[in-house]
Amino acid sequence: MKMNGARIMLECLKKEGVDTVFGYPGGTVINIYDELFSFKEIRHILPRHEQAGTHAADGYARATGRVGVAIATSGPGATNTVTGIATAYMDSIPMVIITGQVPTPLIGNDAFQEVDIIGITRPCTKHSFLVKDVKELALIMKKAFYIARTGRPGPVLVDLPKDVQIAQTEFVYPETVEIRSYKPTTTGHPRQVEKAMAMMLESRRPVVYVGGGAVLSNASDELTELCRKLAMPVTTTLMGLGSFPENDPNSLGMLGMHGAYCANMAMTHADLIIAIGARFDDRVTGKLATFAPHARIIHVDVDPTSIKKNVRVDLPIVGDVRDVLAKMIKQADKLTDKVAEFKAALAPWHEDIVGWKAKHPIGYKNSTTVIKPQFVIQKLRELSDEDAIISTDVGQHQMWTAQFFQFNKPRTLLSSGGLGTMGYGLPAAMGAQAAFPERQVITICGDGGVQMNIQEMATLVQNRLPVKIVILNNNFLGMVRQWQELFFDKRYSSTCMELPIDYVKLADAYGAKGFSTSKPGEVEKVIKAAFKHTGPVIMEFMIAREEKVLPMVPAGASLNEMVLNA
Amino acid sequence: MQHTISVLVENEFGVLSRIASLFSGRGFNIDSLSVAPTNEDGMSRMTIVTRGDDQILEQITKQLNKLIDVIKVIDFTDGSGIERELALIKVTAEDESRAEVLRIVDIFRAKIIDVTPKSYTIEATGNPLKIDAILDLLRPLGLKELVRTGAVSIGRGAKGWKG
Numbered sequence: 194m195k196m197n198g199a200r201i202m203l204e205c206l207k208k209e210g211v212d213t214v215f216g217y218p219g220g221t222v223i224n225i226y227d228e229l230f231s232f233k234e235i236r237h238i239l240p241r242h243e244q245a246g247t248h249a250a251d252g253y254a255r256a257t258g259r260v261g262v263a264i265a266t267s268g269p270g271a272t273n274t275v276t277g278i279a280t281a282y283m284d285s286i287p288m289v290i291i292t293g294q295v296p297t298p299l300i301g302n303d304a305f306q307e308v309d310i311i312g313i314t315r316p317c318t319k320h321s322f323l324v325k326d327v328k329e330l331a332l333i334m335k336k337a338f339y340i341a342r343t344g345r346p347g348p349v350l351v352d353l354p355k356d357v358q359i360a361q362t363e364f365v366y367p368e369t370v371e372i373r374s375y376k377p378t379t380t381g382h383p384r385q386v387e388k389a390m391a392m393m394l395e396s397r398r399p400v401v402y403v404g405g406g407a408v409l410s411n412a413s414d415e416l417t418e419l420c421r422k423l424a425m426p427v428t429t430t431l432m433g434l435g436s437f438p439e440n441d442p443n444s445l446g447m448l449g450m451h452g453a454y455c456a457n458m459a460m461t462h463a464d465l466i467i468a469i470g471a472r473f474d475d476r477v478t479g480k481l482a483t484f485a486p487h488a489r490i491i492h493v494d495v496d497p498t499s500i501k502k503n504v505r506v507d508l509p510i511v512g513d514v515r516d517v518l519a520k521m522i523k524q525a526d527k528l529t530d531k532v533a534e535f536k537a538a539l540a541p542w543h544e545d546i547v548g549w550k551a552k553h554p555i556g557y558k559n560s561t562t563v564i565k566p567q568f569v570i571q572k573l574r575e576l577s578d579e580d581a582i583i584s585t586d587v588g589q590h591q592m593w594t595a596q597f598f599q600f601n602k603p604r605t606l607l608s609s610g611g612l613g614t615m616g617y618g619l620p621a622a623m624g625a626q627a628a629f630p631e632r633q634v635i636t637i638c639g640d641g642g643v644q645m646n647i648q649e650m651a652t653l654v655q656n657r658l659p660v661k662i663v664i665l666n667n668n669f670l671g672m673v674r675q676w677q678e679l680f681f682d683k684r685y686s687s688t689c690m691e692l693p694i695d696y697v698k699l700a701d702a703y704g705a706k707g708f709s710t711s712k713p714g715e716v717e718k719v720i721k722a723a724f725k726h727t728g729p730v731i732m733e734f735m736i737a738r739e740e741k742v743l744p745m746v747p748a749g750a751s752l753n754e755m756v757l758n759a
Numbered sequence: 760m761q762h763t764i765s766v767l768v769e770n771e772f773g774v775l776s777r778i779a780s781l782f783s784g785r786g787f788n789i790d791s792l793s794v795a796p797t798n799e800d801g802m803s804r805m806t807i808v809t810r811g812d813d814q815i816l817e818q819i820t821k822q823l824n825k826l827i828d829v830i831k832v833i834d835f836t837d838g839s840g841i842e843r844e845l846a847l848i849k850v851t852a853e854d855e856s857r858a859e860v861l862r863i864v865d866i867f868r869a870k871i872i873d874v875t876p877k878s879y880t881i882e883a884t885g886n887p888l889k890i891d892a893i894l895d896l897l898r899p900l901g902l903k904e905l906v907r908t909g910a911v912s913i914g915r916g917a918k919g920w921k922g
């Protein structure tokens with residue numbers, strides 16, 4: 194059947210199984226919106242800012258594992274998506290972003306609302322397409338989704354000029370797609386896996402270091418099975434949280450700049466590090482020259498460029514993490530005697546770890562007069578559903594969430610790890626709630642970052658997305674203030690927010706519900722009331738203003754040079 | 760250390776800028792770059808001369824391979840490739856220097872492709888080192904203008920690299 198390009202684009206989304214898109218109309222996408230008007234198979238959610246729409250698509254993708262979709266008009270609509278695209282790119286989140294573009298004859302003429310969005314987003318997309326002919330549209334959409342979700346996932350942008358949306362052609366969606374220049378390696382080499390297993394069984398102080406790749410490849414079950422089978426200690430990055438249950442005795446929690454003492458000590462003393470879908474980011478390694486000085490390194494990653502980028506690697510395995518872990522399990526099952534011997538030989542290592550855990554556990558000093566942020570996080574864990582989805586913004590509250598919430602299931606923490614984007618938390622929660630209307634979705638924000646996309650309160654109320662918004666209010670850009678306190682002589686330059694905001698009234702103005710308290714004794718009551726409320730809610734907690742995130746490895750220091758209490 | 764890398768790419772919109780921004784975005788150097796279509800449909804071949812230690816080169820090769828439009832990356836560094844470059848050189852040639860220029864052109868088996876009473880324009884091809892050498896000799900006589908294509912490279916032996 195002949196259709197116009199706008200309709201073909203929507204039909205392609207349907208074929209890809211897309212049920213929800215986040216988009217904002219404008220001149221160069223008005224034809225898409227005209228088609229959407231009568232296209233009932235796709236739920237369109239109108240955010241109040243295109244950045245938020247992109248973050249919502251990202252939150253949707255992280256929570257579901259499917260490709261998130263965002264739409265924006267040309268020019269300012271497109272540039273508003275850039276932060277959302279870069280956020281997704283840094284964390285390898287599968288997304289397709291459709292931007293309108295001025296009609297092809299006008300491209301390059303500095304037409305009204307024309308920007309070279311492909312050029313602008315080149316360094317932060319996995320790939321991008323400019324559709325010049327409506328006949329290419331279906332194939333390009335097929336390729337866009339395929340590229341976004343395979344290999345190391347990432348955002349793909351499709352720039353769709355207005356005249357292509359209007360032009361008509363026969364709609365045929367290709368069944369399969371072949372890209373001769375794009376063939377990601379998905380299965381790990383069996384010989385490399387064998388060698389890895391031999392290295393593991395020889396080691397006496399192994400640590401499994403897990404990143405976001407384990408979540409992206411849905412490898413939690415395999416990871417958990419293998420590590421339990423071999424009784425190996427596991428530490429995760431911020432992005433890896435939830436891939437291995439933190440309530441497992443072998444869990445060391447998060448490592449790195451604000452990681453657990455035991456995790457950083459284990460890395461420093463390890464004789465073998467098994468990196469699974471992690472990329473040795475500088476927030477994790479600390480000073481590279483002294484990172485894991487005694488360890489051999491096995492690195493499993495689907496992206497060959499991640500391997501040997503920052504650290505030397507003794508055994509690289511390129512492949513999908515889940516496939517490689519499944520092969521390792523099979524291998525271990527063939528070597529039951531050796532595995533038993535290995536587990537017994539790890540006893541002294543486990544003793545060391547228990548010692549580090551006992552010496553400096555992640556903790557804080559509670560108070561009866563002022564609310565400690567860590568206490569709020571612990572109460573949230575205690576009172577929320579087992580499968581609740583938590584998104585965070587960026588700052589101290591993000592690190593407290595990572596340290597104290599305890600994540601036991603994958604895809605329950607949505608957080609901007611790579612780019613560290615303030616303003617991410619609220620719209621990401623919105624996307625997750627759109628995907629899972631029945632689950633509890635909570636966003637934990639600071640008083641700074643929540644303002645960066647606060648307008649999305651309107652979207653939540655309008656679309657009946659009952660996100661629970663927690664604001665840990667220190668009236669500071671707390672994380673920056675912490676650095677100023679520790680490294681700049683307490684010169685709090687532009688980090689005090691000065692103006693207090695009445696968040697209860699603000700919630701009310703949007704037609705939502707607001708709670709606020711500064712009393713530790715009321716924390717539980719507020720959380721319970723908020724969870725009971727059926728619509729979106731703001732819970733504001735006035736917290737100890739100068740509380741610090743600890744422990745901390747100062748930037749550029751070695752992992753074992755942690756500031757434990759300052 | 761200098762390296763010569765051949766990159767087979769899809770002849771798609773924006774490939775060149777993707778490759779250029781990969782180099783600039785990661786702080787890698789490009790000494791020269793040449794690109795043109797090959798005999799295979801929709802495929803172009805680039806020759807990039809770059810610099811860096813082994814680790815940087817490994818990253819460059821991997822990052823190039825990661826680009827969706829890149830079909831194949833070949834590193835010709837270990838002497839496995841034959842390199843050629845074309846240069847067009849305009850030199851001052853008056854009175855006594857005219858004969859000297861002709862002698863140099865002859866020795867290097869280059870060609871004069873344009874003549875005026877005051878200048879010669881020379882076409883020289885060869886290994887980039889040979890081009891450097893002829894330039895060293897011509898420079899004292901007065902170089903008016905110089906264009907080099909940058910190296911192109913092909914593997915030795917019977918095997919042909921395709922997509």
Ligand SMILES: Cc1ncc(C[n+]2csc(CCOP(=O)(O)OP(=O)(O)O)c2C)c(N)n1
Nearest residue numbers: 588589590615639640641642669670671672
């Ligand atoms: C868009 C953006 N701008 C600036 C920063 C730098 N930054 C990182 S954390 C932070 C403070 C965040 O303050 P708040 O949201 O109140 O959270 P808190 O640290 O107080 O918990 C800032 C300004 C950033 N990460 N993102």
Ligand SMILES: [Mg+2]
Nearest residue numbers: 639640669671
């Ligand atoms: Mg704050």
